[in-house]
Amino acid sequence: MKIFFSMLLLFSLSFASDATIEVIKKVDSLPTIAVEDASTSYDESFKMKFFKTLIADLNVLSILNVDRYYRVNDFDASNVVVENKDFNYVLRYKLFQGDGGSLNVQMIVLQDNKQVFGKNYKVSNTNIHVFVSHAMAYDINEFMGESSVEWMKKKVIFSRIIAPKKSEIVISDYTLAYTHVIVSGGFNIFPKWANQAQSGFYYTSFDSGKPTLMYVDIKTGSRKNIISSDGMMVCSDVSDDAKTLLLTMAPDGQPDVYSFNVDTKKSQRLTTYKGIDVNGQFMENNKIAFVSERMGYPNIFSANRNGSGVEQLVYYGNSNSSCSANGEYVVYKARESSSAYTSNTFNLHLISTKTDSIRRLTASGVNEFPRFSKDGDAVIYIKNYQAQSSIGIIRLNHNRNFLFPLNSGRIQSMDW
Template sequence: MSRHTRPLHLLLIFTLVLSLAGLEQVLATPRLNIEITGGIEAAQPIAIVPFGTAEGLIPPVDMAAIIGADLARTGRFKPMPTRDMLDMPTTREEVDFRDWSLLGMNNLVIGRVEPDPRGYRVSFTLFDVFRATELASSSLVSTKSGMRQTAHRIADAIYEKLTGQPGVAATRIAYVTSTGSGPDLSVTLRVADADGYNPQTIVSSSEPLMSPAWSPDGQRLAYVSFENKRAAIYIQELSSGRRELVASYPGINGSPAFSPDGTRLAMTLSKDGNPDIYSLNLISRELTRLTDHYAIDTEPSWSPDGQWIIFTSNRGGSPQIYRMAATGGPAERLSREGDYNARASYAPDGRSIVMVTRVNGAFRIGLLDLARGVMRLLSRGDLDESPSFAPNGALIIYATLHEGRGVLATTSVEGGISQRLTQDSGQVREPAWSPLRR
């Protein structure tokens, strides 16, 4: 092995070791528990009044509690405890803005849940307390099983109205869990709501699973499986469970990434020698080699406009981030700081990229401003990896260690907001944030 290929071989081995690590076997599908570990001191006070209901109607969930929790997790809002509310209006006529102003609330949310032939009709209204004006209102129909998702959609509508950014409460997160070791190893690829509820197992295996990647419509996941003792790339439809084998060549089959229009899948293959970047047309099945270098090229990721692909390569002697046209061609080095930069992906606006960077022997999450060429650290752990942007670009989820266990964490791009996502048992890693749900 040449000195040029050794660092990236170590990277590939490092990734595999992480996927093989595990703890004791569990029988149920635990949900992710979210702990807010940091927020913004100037979070906006907001009151979400418990929703009114038709007489005798008992909704399956507490809509106001879910909306409040969603807004609190953004770090930008501080919901008022229900016990501190002077009254609980459910209609515009019942609102006394003077009371809410005296309580220091900037905004107020009221709502009602009514019966509907399809399940429930949920209405809400958002007010500006100091101006005593209505900012937004809507009515949504929901089934019993969809009530949590309806609450998330309302939280997102409130968040967008008050911040100008899309909310992500109604999105989902894909992640890999592992329990046990050796012959008792159990690995699953799961999808859960952004608040950790409704976890669903997409695939289970006694071999490693890694690199989940969402399709742009949020309906499919690409991932790498070692279930047949060798790496292979699959695409799986979430609604039906139907999956398709798309790459099972000799050697490495890894790092799948959908193009923004969903018609192509970038990946790393070593079928022709060293690991290189390839693009598979998902319609014609034509496979195109995009890099052809003696070094290791891996971990491709598309720009939001589909014109560029960034990837990890050690062609300069150490793992660094490079950019090339999506059709292939010359590559430009983007990362300049440090001797290890890998696993990069674009922000939704294309102005920055997030990556794993090594700082004094610790692996941290870094954000590179592409216009200024300046790197800013976003995490403080010793082994932080697999960063993924939320679809609104405000948050990043990544894998890290907490008390010796693999967990997930989120941090805001602007700083100040942080959370930790854990399970009661087992390791959690390889997170991927879904696109916005429309």
């Protein structure tokens, strides 16, 4: 019996470690949590907005069965409200306004009417309340002892088209609920975080007439030219140590993947196919993934870091024109139909370089801009379906997919 149990455990672990295999977890078996609002400031509209944001964040954690009903209680009440008495946990919070309009939040977690966790938060104003909610959910996740959801506190940077050849670069939280325009005026696209600390970013500027890679230091606001190329210039990926970039350049009208050393400013051409090679992504084992149409249609390939040893990575789909890589995993966008005359369906798929299995991550609509979180735990993407745009979060190891309404205009590119 012990042997059987051990084997079962091993089987489960090996399944859980492969993200291309769907792991079905019963929501009913998750611990339950209810939320009580004990706020002493702010109007009902803001209180409800905060509550809904927090409920959404707690759901995204995927470790709790979250009650959706709004309940009110005193912060110091010794008992939870009667409707919540059967829940495993009750999260109680109090919003109150501080000096200078700051938003203060006190949070406690109760189990059997006893406090088992508590933390306080403060931000300068209510406009950035979503970050408090994200931090509360992050801390609940830590308290529950689950694997980190550091990505929940990371920022998203994206470019959006506001008119032909006019764009803005915007920084937001992971749900795109809070947005802040950081580059406006002109045509500036393909923003990419310059390091894991997100203290700077690269983007492509067309303002000089020649596509130019710029770097912006977020804290000082200063920016500098990095490199330019006729025809095309995109920073596709940044290495974990932030010292090497994968660029797509086209000095002779020929789009190819290049590596670029940030310190020496020297670039090396990695692909030499006469057609389109773009979207270089760092992978594990000194490999890169990239998109090429060398087989007559766009598809995903891998190569060594010096460009040698090109191999086809994906054997499914008619047109796989963008990808994001993390370690052994690649998520890519596949066109499910091939028509110039009707709307097309694009779905996201996940593969591992270590197995042959493919996992389809989305089922309908146009799903694009997939980007892994740095730890590979989640994929963020944009979904357009029946005139609705949403931002999606896929929890790979929990097999859950969350959509948030998107009102940010037409997105051109995105990084997380």
